[in-house]
Amino acid sequence: MGTRISGVGMYAPPRVMSNKDLEKLVETSDEWIRERTGIEERRVAKQGTPTSDLAAEAARCALEDAGIAPDAVDIIVVATFTPDMLFPSTACFVQSKIRAKNAFAFDISAACTGFVYALSIADALIRAGRGKTALVIGAEIVTSILDYTDRNTCILFGDGAGAVVLTECPEGEGLLSCHTYSDGDLWGYLHGPGGGTAAAGTPDGEEAPKRVITMSGNEVFKHAVTRMGEVSLEALAVNGFTKDDVDLFIPHQANLRIIKSVGKRIGIPDERVFINLAQYGNTSAASIPIALAEARAQGRCKKGDLVLMAAFGGGLTWGSALVRM
Ligand SMILES: CC(C)(COP(=O)(O)OP(=O)(O)OC[C@H]1O[C@@H](n2cnc3c(N)ncnc32)[C@H](O)[C@@H]1OP(=O)(O)O)[C@@H](O)C(=O)NCCC(=O)NCCS
Numbered sequence: 048m049g050t051r052i053s054g055v056g057m058y059a060p061p062r063v064m065s066n067k068d069l070e071k072l073v074e075t076s077d078e079w080i081r082e083r084t085g086i087e088e089r090r091v092a093k094q095g096t097p098t099s100d101l102a103a104e105a106a107r108c109a110l111e112d113a114g115i116a117p118d119a120v121d122i123i124v125v126a127t128f129t130p131d132m133l134f135p136s137t138a139c140f141v142q143s144k145i146r147a148k149n150a151f152a153f154d155i156s157a158a159c160t161g162f163v164y165a166l167s168i169a170d171a172l173i174r175a176g177r178g179k180t181a182l183v184i185g186a187e188i189v190t191s192i193l194d195y196t197d198r199n200t201c202i203l204f205g206d207g208a209g210a211v212v213l214t215e216c217p218e219g220e221g222l223l224s225c226h227t228y229s230d231g232d233l234w235g236y237l238h239g240p241g242g243g244t245a246a247a248g249t250p251d252g253e254e255a256p257k258r259v260i261t262m263s264g265n266e267v268f269k270h271a272v273t274r275m276g277e278v279s280l281e282a283l284a285v286n287g288f289t290k291d292d293v294d295l296f297i298p299h300q301a302n303l304r305i306i307k308s309v310g311k312r313i314g315i316p317d318e319r320v321f322i323n324l325a326q327y328g329n330t331s332a333a334s335i336p337i338a339l340a341e342a343r344a345q346g347r348c349k350k351g352d353l354v355l356m357a358a359f360g361g362g363l364t365w366g367s368a369l370v371r372m
Contacts, residue, residue, distance in 0.1 A: 048173075048174060048215055048216075048217070048218055049170075049174070049215075049216050049217065049218045049219065049220060049221050049222060049223075050169070050170045050173050050174065050181075050213045050214065050215060050216060050221050050222050051213070051214060051215075051216040051220055051221025051222060051370075051371075052211045052212070052213060052221065052222065052339075052370060052372065053112075053113040053115070053212045053213070053214045054109040054110060054111070054112035054113025054114070054115065054211065054212035055108075055109055055112055055209075055210070055211050055212075055336065055339050055340040055343050056104075056105045056106065056107065056108025056109030056110070056111070056112055056209070056210045056211075056340055057105050057108060057207065057208065057209045057210070057333075057336065057337045057340035057341065058101050058104035058105040058108065058207065058208050058209075059090040059101075059205075059206070059207040059208075059327065059330075059337065060090045060091060060092040060093065060096070060101065060206055060207070061090070062090060062091045062092070062093065063088050063089075063090060063091075064088060064089055064090070064091045064190075064205075065077070065087065065088045066080045066081065066086070066087060066088065066202070069201070069202055072195050072201070073195065073196065073197075073198040073201060073202070074198055075198045075202055080202050083302075083304070084202065084203060084302050084303060084304075084324075085302065085303025085304070085306075085322075085324050085325060086202065086203065086303075086324055086325060086328045086329075087325040087326065088325070088326060088328075089190075089204065089205025089206070089326075089327055089328030089330075090205050090206050090207055090327060090330075091190045091205065091206055092188045092190065092191075092206040094191075096188060097131040097137075097140065098127055098129050098130060098131050098137050098186050098187065098188050098208075099125075099131050099137045099140035099141050099144060099186070100144070101186050101187075101188065101206065101207060101208035101333075102125055102127075102137060102138075102140075102141045102184045102186035102208045102210070103140075103141050103144035103145050104208065105184060105186065105208035105209050105210040105333075105336070105340075106123075106141055106145050106182050106184055106210045107145055108210065108340070109182065109210040109211055109212045109340075110145070110182070110212060112212070113212040113214070115180060115212055115214075117145045117146045117147040117148075118146070118147065118148055118149050119149070119180055120145075120147040120149065120150045120180050120181070120182050120212075121149065121150055121151070121177070121178025121179055121180050121181065122150055122151060122152075122169055122172055122173070122177065122178045122180070122181035122182070123138045123141055123142050123147060123150045123151070123152035123153075123181070123182045123184070124138060124152075124153060124154075124155060124165040124168055124169050124181065124182070124183050124184065125137045125138040125141060125152075125153075125154045125155075125165070125184045125185075125186055126154070126155050126156075126157060126161025126162050126164060126165040126183075126184065126185045126186075126332035127154060127156075127161065127185070127186050127187055127331075127332055128156055128158050128161070128187065128192075128239065128331060128332070128361070129187045129188045129189055129191055129192055129331075130154060133242075136152060136153050136154040137154050137186065138152035138153050138154050138184075139152045139153075141182075141184065147182070150178075150182070151178075155168060157227075157229075157332075157360065157362060157364045157366075158237070158331060158332070158360035158361030158362055158364060159299055159301065159329065159331045159332060159334065159358055159359060159360025159361065159364075160227070160299070160332075160358040160359055160360040160362065160364035160365055160366050161185055161331070161332030161358075161360070162183070162185035162209070162332045162333070162334075162335045162336055162358065163225060163227060163335065163356060163357075163358045163366035163367065163368050164227050164364070164366060165183045165184070165185065165332075166183050166211070166213070166222065166225055166368050167225035167227050167366070167368070169181035169183045169213050170213065170222050170225060173213060173214075173215060179214065179215050180212065180213070180214050181212070181213040181214075182210060182211075182212060182213075183210065183211050183212075183213055183336075184208060184209070184210040184336070185208065185209050185210075185330075185331070185332035185333040185334070185335065185336045185337075186207075186208035186209075186210075186332065186333055187206060187207065187208070187330055187331040187332055187333050188206045189204035189205065189206060189260070189329070189330065189331050190204065190205065190206050191258075192239055192241075192258045192259055192260055193259060193260060194257070194259040194260070197259070199262060199264055200259075200260050200261075200262050200264075202328075203301070203302075203328060203329050204260070204328050204329045204330070204331070205327050205328035205329065205330050206330060206333075207327055207330040207333045207334075207337050208333050208336075208337070209333045209334075209335065209336025209337035209338075209339065209340055210336055211336055211339065220371055221370065221371060222368065222369075222370050223282075223286050223369045223370065223371060224282055224285055224286055224367075224368070224369050225366065225367070225368045226278050226281050226282055226285075226366055226367050226368075227364070227365075227366035228274070228278065228364065228365050228366060229362050229363065229364045229365075230362070230363050231362065231363075233266075233270065233362075233363040234361070234362065234363070235263070236262065236263045236266045236267050236270070236361075236363060237260070237261075237262045237263070237267050237360065237361040237362075237363065238260075238261055238361055239258055239259065239260050239261065239361075240256055240259075240261060241255055241256040241257045241258035241259060242255070242258040267363075268302065268304075268305060270359065270363060270365075271299075271301065271302075271305050271309075271359045271365075272305055272308045272309055272312070274359050274363075274365040275298060275299070275305070275309045275357040275358070275359050275365060275367075276308075276309050276312035276313060278357055278365055278366060278367040279296070279309065279312075279313050279355055279357045279367050280312075280313060281367065282355060282357075282367040282368070282369040283313075283355070283369070286369055288353065288369070290313050290314040290315050292353055293313075293315055293319060293353055293354075293355045294319065294348070294349075294352035294353050294354065295319055295320075295321055295342060295347055295348050295352060295353075295354045295355070296310065296313065296315045296319055296320045296321065296354075296355045296356075296357075297321045297335055297338045297339055297342065297348075297354060297355070297356045297357075298310075298320065298321075298356070298357050298358070299329075299334050299335060299357065299358035299359060299360070300322065300323060300324040300327065300328075300329060300330070300334040300335075300338060301324075301329045301334075301359075302324075302329075303322065303324055303325075306320065306322060306324070309357065313355075315355075321338050321341075321342045321347060321348075322338075323337070323338055323341050331360065332360075334358075335356050335358055339354070339356070342354075348372055349372065350372055351371065351372065352371075352372045353369070353370075353371055353372075354369075354370045354371075354372055355367065355368075355369055355370075356368045356369075356370070
């Protein structure tokens with residue numbers, strides 16, 4: 048017994064923030080952002096919007112696509128580093144909002160690799176008999192933790208949510224493998240120090256630092272290219288495929304130059320790489336499921352296609368998933 052993706056869905060808030068809009072906030076230019084990242088615009092949620100609102104919208108779309116009722120969902124996993132609250136989990140809010148009363152729900156934290164981690168966990172739970180149907184969601188309001196005085200980071204990210212419905216299928220079909228890795232020694236390259244116990248306020252009145260993303264862009268760049276390339280090739284080798292068998296490569300959408308370099312390392316030509324980074328920026332855990340939903344809607348990911356997904360992010364974390372759609 049294995050698992051397959053039976054439905055996909057996405058949601059992005061309607062407000063568009065262009066590179067030109069960012070020019071008014073920090074010392075940057077539309078030209079620099081396009082050339083160095085490939086990003087043209089990103090979506091921004093209204094201030095105060097809970098991440099679960101976006102996640103629930105994406106989940107509803109995925110359930111409708113799968114033709115599955117909310118009360119048939121057994122497991123809800125939300126990957127996010129921008130949860131509604133410290134607790135309860137964002138997944139519990141999603142459960143309530145979509146009326147999935149028979150599910151158990153929890154969040155996982157693996158930054159931009161979160162969706163691949165969540166897929167791997169949901170797959171393992173179904174294989175272990177803990178449920179038959181899972182909602183796997185990547186949802187982020189990254190703009191809520193951006194420092195709009197730091198031009199290295201604030202130009203990169205956007206908000207959104209993507210979801211898939213995972214159901215049982217015969218072994219050897221559907222989700223063929225997940226590979227997930229971490230290197231906690233490298234946490235300092237990409238992190239959000241505020242909001243946790245390591246950077247808390249004190250009883251004497253010392254204020255906690257702000258919750259913002261801090262990043263060493265060049266280090267993250269190098270790591271992303273190497274690790275996404277490695278973990279993608281591993282997925283193909285373990286399953287006995289070559290680069291030529293891949294119908295569509297869906298990489299985490301962080302930087303166009305990273306995506307192109309990884310594509311080159313694996314040997315997959317541009318026309319078989321899905322890129323929607325220009326419109327959304329980096330939506331962290333939401334980027335792969337949003338891309339998957341758009342690829343499906345555009346007819347670029349059909350039933351029977353072999354789809355390779357690869358992600359990397361803070362932790363540092365990285366991973367791949369190989370799926371027969
Ligand atoms: C952040 C990133 C776009 C920077 O691009 P880069 O080509 O490496 O640029 P550098 O950091 O070498 O900076 C080059 C110059 O541009 C400047 N610069 C940085 N951000 C800028 C911006 N938004 N606008 C204009 N100039 C900028 C730098 O200050 C530097 O100026 P200097 O040479 O005078 O010091 C790139 O490193 C990157 O995308 N890294 C990966 C980040 C990522 O994906 N994070 C999420 C992981 S999930």
